[in-house]
Amino acid sequence: MLDLFLLAVIAVIAWCVASDGAWGAALTMISVVIAGLLATSFFEVAATFLEQNIANSVEWQHRWDIIAFVGLFAAFVYGLRAATEQILPVDIEIHGMVFDIARWTCGLITGWVTMSILLTALHTAPLPRKFVGFAPEPGNRGGPIGQMGPDLKWLGYVHLMTEKAFRRGANGPIFDGATFPFYPGDEFRILPSFPIRYASRRDRYYGTAAPAAGGGTLGSGPRGPAPAASPGAPRF
Numbered sequence: 001m002l003d004l005f006l007l008a009v010i011a012v013i014a015w016c017v018a019s020d021g022a023w024g025a026a027l028t029m030i031s032v033v034i035a036g037l038l039a040t041s042f043f044e045v046a047a048t049f050l051e052q053n054i055a056n057s058v059e060w061q062h063r064w065d066i067i068a069f070v071g072l073f074a075a076f077v078y079g080l081r082a083a084t085e086q087i088l089p090v091d092i093e094i095h096g097m098v099f100d101i102a103r104w105t106c107g108l109i110t111g112w113v114t115m116s117i118l119l120t121a122l123h124t125a126p127l128p129r130k131f132v133g134f135a136p137e138p139g140n141r142g143g144p145i146g147q148m149g150p151d152l153k154w155l156g157y158v159h160l161m162t163e164k165a166f167r168r169g170a171n172g173p174i175f176d177g178a179t180f181p182f183y184p185g186d187e188f189r190i191l192p193s194f195p196i197r198y199a200s201r202r203d204r205y206y207g208t209a210a211p212a213a214g215g216g217t218l219g220s221g222p223r224g225p226a227p228a229a230s231p232g233a234p235r236f
Contacts, residue, residue: 002133003143006150009118010111018107022099023092025106027084032110035076036117040158043069043124062205065124065198073117116150123151123198128206136199155194 017025046068051061094102122134129135133142138149 003145009115013111014107017110018103022102025103029106029110031080039073062126069121116154119151136195
C-alpha cells in the first residue's frame with residue numbers, strides 16, 4: 001500500500017513537471033529542493049508558533065507539525081516557482097533529444113524529492129506508529145521503495161546542508177542537531193533523533209508506549225504551551 005502511494009506521487013509529479021518543458025522542469029526541480037530544505041528546517045518553528053497562538057489542546061499539538069510541514073512546503077514551492085517565472089519568463093531553445101532527456105530527468109528527480117519530503121512528513125502525522133505499511137524503520141516497511149528509506153536520506157541531506165553549507169558560524173543551528181554525551185563525562189556529540197522522537201510521540205499519543213513516570217501518557221492531558229523553538233531545534 002505504501003509503495004503504491006509513493007509510486008503514484010513520483011509518476012504524477014514527474015508527468016506534470018516534464019510537461020512544462022526542459023527549462024520549466026529544471027526551474028521546478030530547483031524550487032522543490034530549496035522549498036523542501038526551508039520547510040524541513042522551519043516547520044517545527046511554525047508549528048510551535050501555531051500551537052502558542054491558535055490552539056494548544058492535545059489533539060492540535062499533534063496536528064500542527066504536519067500542517068506546518070506540508071503548508072510551508074507548498075507555499076515555498078509556489079512562491080519560488082512564481083518568482084522564477086517572473087525572472088525568466090521565456091524558454092531557451094535546445095536540441096530535441098536534449099529537451100526530452102532534460103525534462104524527464106528533472107521530472108523524475110522532482111518526483112523523487114517530493115515523495116521523500118511527503119514521506120518525511122508522515123513521521124509527524126497524528127497517526128499510530130505503524131499505519132498502511134508505514135513504519136519509522138525502513139526495514140519494517142512493505143515494498144522496496146519504502147525500505148530504501150528515502151525519507152531518512154532526505155533528513156540526512158537537510159542535516160548535512162544545515163551543518164555545512166548554510167550554517168551561520170561555528171555555533172549556528174543545525175537541523176535535528178541536538179547534542180548529547182554518549183556516556184557520562186563524554187563530550188557532547190550531535191545525535192540526530194527525528195524519526196525516534198516522532199515515533200515515540202505517536203506511541204505515547206495512541207497509548208501504545210509504556211506510561212511515563214507519574215502515571216500519564218502524552219494523550220492523557222494538555223501539555224501547556226510549548227517553549228519557543230529556534231530553526232533546527234527539536235520541538236519536543
